[in-house]
Amino acid sequence: MKYPILEKGATIGITAPSSGVEAELHDLIKSACDRMEQKGYSIICGDTVWTQEKAKSAPAKIRAAEFTDMMQNEQIQAIIPPWGGELLIEILEYIDFEQMKNKWVLGYSDLSVLLMAITLKTGIATAHGTNIIDLRGEVTDETTAMWETVLSTKPGEEVRQYSSNKFQKNWQHDNPSPCVFHLTEETEWKTTTNKDVKIEGRLLGGCIDVIRHLIGTPYGDVADFRKKYTNGEPILWYLENCELTTADLRRSLVQMRLAGWFEGCSGIMFGRSPANQPVDNYTAEDIYEELSAELQVPIIYDIDCGHVPPQITFINGAFAEVEVENGKGMVLQRFI
Template sequence: MIRYPILKEGATTIGVTAPSSGVEENLHDLVNRACDRLKLRGYSVVCGETVWTQHKAKSAPAETRAKEFNEMMQDENIDLIIPPWGGELLIEILEYVDFEHLKSKWILGYSDLSVLLLAVTLKTGLATAHGTNLIDLRGEYSDETTAMWQSVLSTKPGESIEQHSSPLYQKEWNHEAESPFVFHLTEQTHWKVVSGSGAKLQGRLLGGCIDTIRHLIGTPFGDVRHFQSAHIHNEPVIWYLENCELVTTDIRRSLVQMKLAGWFDHCSGIMFGRSGVNRPVENYTLEDIYEELSRELGIPVIYDIDCGHVPPQVTFINGAYAEVEVNEGKGTVKQCFRP
């Protein structure tokens, strides 16, 4: 069965730790502003030491990062963990994470953090949240899609919550131009479906950044078959995936590896986030990959959804039962927090 953390009503304490990358000194102001913004909204914020350091592509040695994460997960006074952002080498900490003693609390983030999110859900059945990171909460306002993270994480076990595709998305990052919303949302959002204008999916959600979660294949932290039998009674899975840096042929290799590893067994559909790095190889495009995958697996494939490095993002809960519907470019995601 799936266990869903419950956010306490009233004062909630957010723990900020950096299990992947920390924040260099010249960017500390971004963390401080995000923390101040959350405090104005009624949260208490506790930052760990790893947040403020970054050396050789990581915030700290793997054991140090894992120790701080374990302590925050076991701390009764911390209700929710939001790392500052992703990074590159989160996978190094997995062998030091105390999976057996993780208390039931939300972990929220994306990018390299999705390695930790997926590993926690697969190994323990504890639901985790793929969505905004701390840095992107520093704005005076949140767009309606990003702001849903609070409502989603406040959903009680047995209840449901519905999210909708965004009206607009951000085409490219512009850190020089400050915005009260953080993101510069200028482009029309349009969720697309291979071979049609509409699709309906039902199943348990799993996913993350394909660049990083693919490295869980063949490890004790990526046993999808065990998760399906032990935690969701072999219900179908809806995968949501997003690409940060990979060229098309590398995406294709990764998806084939997932297929051969059995990750797409009992899969009712796959959703792909928008990608800002669609680099074709010899005219081989992402759209070609989506069409091949849909045909090979005989399942619907939805793409350009609100997920990943081209914001804003729907908050997806690993382990939750979802009903996804796309029609004429608009998408609806209903997540049911059932065991």
Template sequence: MHWDQLPAKWIMGYSDISVLLLAVTLTTGLATAHGANLIDQRGEYADQTTGIWEEVLSLKAGESITQYSSPYYQKEWDHDHPSPCIFHLTEPTSWKLIAQNETVQINGRLLGGCIDVIRHLIGTPYGQVKDFQNRYINGEPIIWYLENCELNTVDMRRSLVQMKLAGWFDNCAGLLFGRSAVHLPVDHYTEEDLFSELYEELKLPIVYDIDCGHVPPQITFVNGAYAEIEAGNGKGKVREVFIP
């Protein structure tokens, strides 16, 4: 791929596509959008969290937008019972914290995606996080948003250790983890154990069960955008600013 010839054009999606999104942003400095795939937009209407993607991608340099945690999320997929809104949002959303405080605020530049696939960029020319920080965002700290499709808690723990040892969490302001249907205990090792251990190691704010990934709906996160994150009492707010 001729990276220097890529047009300044939006690429948006999640899951496997997020490995392309992150590689493009890290390598070229171009912003990319982690949000609903095209197939998730085929209903007669969209929920408010999903539907804001077009407004996010219409922002110009210097403009900002604020997105909020969803009221409800979809517990499981039900393709046999289509509805005017693609998602069946029935379960109350609750953003959870691993921290000593009841609320957290995190500021930095967004990077992330589906941990199942973006971890494979480590050690390649397309996963140079420090180079991206120095070259494109003046050394500003990173806010990592990560979501999990198929990894159990032990596999995810190993992946996070690899990311840490590769320096991806150096100069990091905090971590956000999406809801996952596969965070089941392995030999009593739970997602709470995983996130608590990571918090003790990194001493960084950690928010989980956010609106991101395979358990919809999901906020549109723009790789490279400056963000201000607020979370507490089960709610969350994401303000993104398109800094040139």
């Protein structure tokens, strides 16, 4: 594995390989850039950040070219898109993965397609966590704020994160707060056995709505990644559901299993989800129990990951130890 490092005063590139920011929301990205500059970072914003039409920031080749330029730019140490979107998968065929520089790409939602493709194809670690727009607040909650510490961890070192105290149940865009999120609900990490759990393995994952579409493509070869980069270690998956019904979530997990993605799997973690509404009394908890029985691995759910913030920063490719005890979680990631 190759681990980038974020240094103090680094230059951060902001590009929109999925969705850009509509004109009426430009103040959000400007506020985020100002906040990052106050923290000592330099910012380079690409043209795609400021445009959005027909479910994308720009045509696929333009998005791919801007991302590639930032990856090649020696001045830029990290790339953090404004947010996710819908159609990132369109750009993969226009990206030269063999020329990738060793630098961080941080994001979630549709961005997890790019993160996973980079790690699987190149062995460069990528960061699943906050987007740049959610860093615009006067203060940042402890869980989200760990993105800096995690990305500053040096190869060979380790970093520890803990479950949040509270999470945000609903987005309240019409009620801005100093820390962006409204953290009101008690966080509880759960297991299918209702017992404490400890799992370890190489991390892979993201938003299941979109990473499932990598199955069967040159960008979703999990078996090749395991052969080249894991030293025979198991994969510890983290997944989050943005919009899938429970039936579609189940179909997607079965497809992943049939495609071999869960071979050599030590466990699966699922993020909190606003989409986990039952279909004909079929619940997300039912799915977790069925999957645990099929794979004979522990499953943890309602973790800090995805569209119900705050988020732990998970590093694709890092070796992790995850513990759940009395509803609280700990994630230790080793950059080895």
